[in-house]
Amino acid sequence: xxxxxxxxxxxxxxxxxxxxxxxxxxxxxxxxxxxxxxxxxxxxxxxxxxxxxxxxxxxxxxxxxxxxxxxxxxxxxxxxxxxxxxxxxxxxxxxxxxxxxxxxxxxxxxxxxxxxxxxxxxxxxxxxxxxxxxxxxxxxxxxxxxxxxxxxxxxxxxxxxxxxxxxxxxxxxxxxxx
Numbered sequence: 465x466x467x468x469x470x471x472x473x474x475x476x477x478x479x480x481x482x483x484x485x486x487x488x489x490x491x492x493x494x495x496x497x498x499x500x501x502x503x504x505x506x507x508x509x510x511x512x513x514x515x516x517x518x519x520x521x522x523x524x525x526x527x528x529x530x531x532x533x534x535x536x537x538x539x540x541x542x543x544x545x546x547x548x549x550x551x552x553x554x555x556x557x558x559x560x561x562x563x564x565x566x567x568x569x570x571x572x573x574x575x576x577x578x579x580x581x582x583x584x585x586x587x588x589x590x591x592x593x594x595x596x597x598x599x600x601x602x603x604x605x606x607x608x609x610x611x612x613x614x615x616x617x618x619x620x621x622x623x624x625x626x627x628x629x630x631x632x633x634x635x636x637x638x639x640x641x642x
Contacts, residue, residue: 571599582628591616608634
């Protein structure tokens with residue numbers, strides 16, 4: 465094939481592997497960073513409170529930050545996680561869904577949205593979300609999610625709360641191994 469016969473701007477490799485190369489960036493568990501200098505101190509306070517386990521203070525700071533910068537998805541992830549850990553499940557669901565509108569295959573939000581749905585006693589919807597979840601970097605969690613989906617499709621599915629606890633345990637185990 466001569467150069468004039470090849471389509472401009474496309475290699476055979478990019479045509480073959482294009483869908484794999486252009487995936488969403490996986491969630492990074494590092495604290496979010498402020499793009500504007502005036503918001504940096506507020507975000508630093510929020511991250512510090514989150515790291516110390518003071519979820520109320522972290523939640524307040526993240527909410528204040530979101531009012532100034534609504535497009536920061538890292539902050540929205542943390543906001544959703546704060547809501548989830550505090551048991552405020554409808555608000556957590558909203559935040560995770562907002563991130564998923566922008567990044568449809570975000571593994572962190574898919575995983576935690578499934579957990580929220582389990583805690584809201586909607587395991588069938590959680591399974592639908594978890595079927596989209598894919599994180600090859602965290603095999604322990606991926607395996608547990610797949611197991612919970614299979615158990616849900618069995619004759620005697622486990623209670624939704626038990627499913628959420630099993631996945632949370634796998635998340636904690638995956639974090640200690642990393």
